[in-house]
Amino acid sequence: MSEKKASLSIDGLDEAIELPIYSGTIGPDVVDVQALTRKGYFTYDPGFVSTASCESKITYIDGGKGVLLHRGYPIEVLAEQSDYLETCYLLLHGDLPSQKEYEDFVGIIRNHTMVAEAIARFFRGFRYDSHPMAMMCGVVGALSGFYHDSLDINDADHRIISAHRLIAKMPTLAAMCYKHSVGQPFMYPQNHMSYAENFLHMMFGTPCEEPKVNPVIARAMDKIFLLHADHEQNASTSTVRLAGSSGANPFACIASGIATLWGPAHGGANEAVLNMLAEIGDVKNIDKFVERAKDKNDPFRLMGFGHRVYKNFDPRAKVMKQTCDEVLGELGLEDDPLLKIAKRLEQIALEDEYFIAKKLYPNVDFYSGIIMKAIGIPTDMFTVIFATGRTVGWIAHWHEMITQGFKIGRPRQLYTGSPLRDFPTRATRKPANPGSF
Secondary structure: OEEEEEEEOOOOOOOOEEEEEEEOOOOOOEEOOHHHHHOOOOOOOHHHOOOOOOOOOOEEEEOOOOEEEEOOEEHHHHHHHOOHHHHHHHHHHOOOOOHHHHHHHHHHHHHOOOOOOHHHHHHOOOOOOOOHHHHHHHHHHHHHHHOHHHOOOOOHHHHHHHHHHHHHHHHHHHHHHHHHHHOOOOOOOOOOOOHHHHHHHHHHOOOOOOOOOOHHHHHHHHHHHHHOOOOOOOHHHHHHHHHHOOOOOHHHHHHHHHHHHOOOOOOOHHHHHHHHHHHHOOHHHHHHHHHHHHOOOOOOOOOOEOOOOOOOOOHHHHHHHHHHHHHHHHHOOOOOHHHHHHHHHHHHHHHOHHHHHOOOOEOHHHHHHHHHHHHOOOHHHHHHHHHHHHHHHHHHHHHHHHHHOOOOOOOOOOOOOOOOOOOOOHHHOOOOOHHHO
């Protein structure tokens, strides 16, 4: 990083505060504000939207230009020429694997897909109608109790073993969440299957039938995992880093990421798409809902259009659209009522001047929600699948933070509460405001 300088003058201070400016390989420069603390000042940045909390070499996003790079490789190229496990290797190690490295990595992940038998009994402690994300939070956090032989975060071998275990076991645990909710037997992973095939087999297979997975659906599932593998310093990744900064074990850190992803403002977008389609109900109602979406005084919003980060277009959406068309064609679902609504909304968004002017293009959540609905995955499992794909990104950022050297995260605040007060007797106190919480 090259260093430049900024100078900040503050009323009441005799001299300006010198602040270093750092430049990364690409992207905006950052101002190092650590010197402010020594002068008694903090920066105020709600949501940390203008704050670089770390230095990272993993993922780069340019939302204005619609760019997403993993270790320098465009997401579109990876989706077209790579697969999920190769992208996992890239995110973890920094470079694409050779053929032998790829085969060895796939073999390692395959050999870690089973989970301890006691975990099946752990699942049976949940009600059958527990939300799958509730189960995932609990079970992933509990993995440290089953695999406590490799929890030394300062040991590089322990870190990579934990990374392999998490990547390998997440599809198994995700499928177990679904099987528990429908009362079917848990399915063991199959070592001859690919990562995505294995997940679909464990989700939809039964002991009564020979394993059989549609290759078109498996490729679509692999792309869903790949396109969600990492997305820079989002809320869940930042949570994993913050939890990791305390020295917590990797399973606990990933569980914290799952809990954050569960929030509807973060990981629930593709589920919200399906709920919106159900609310519209029929193709004949679309025009009415589109007009409501255009009315700034109406709280209704079309879900799955536009993106908080991508101000132009979501580079993942083009890949997902092609995959969506392939899946619907393979399954012959062009006449499904909800999917017909989705296709009509997509057409409107790509042709209507209002959507074009505001750059409200269909995003990755719009298409991934449609694909998972077509495959037969229930909406409350959507975020679990998101978490499964994102696990490698979380663990890559956690590992990077550990290797860079770190100190515990400790954001500051702008305090606006009461100043120092005297403590009154109960008899002299005014009634409290019970509605203040």
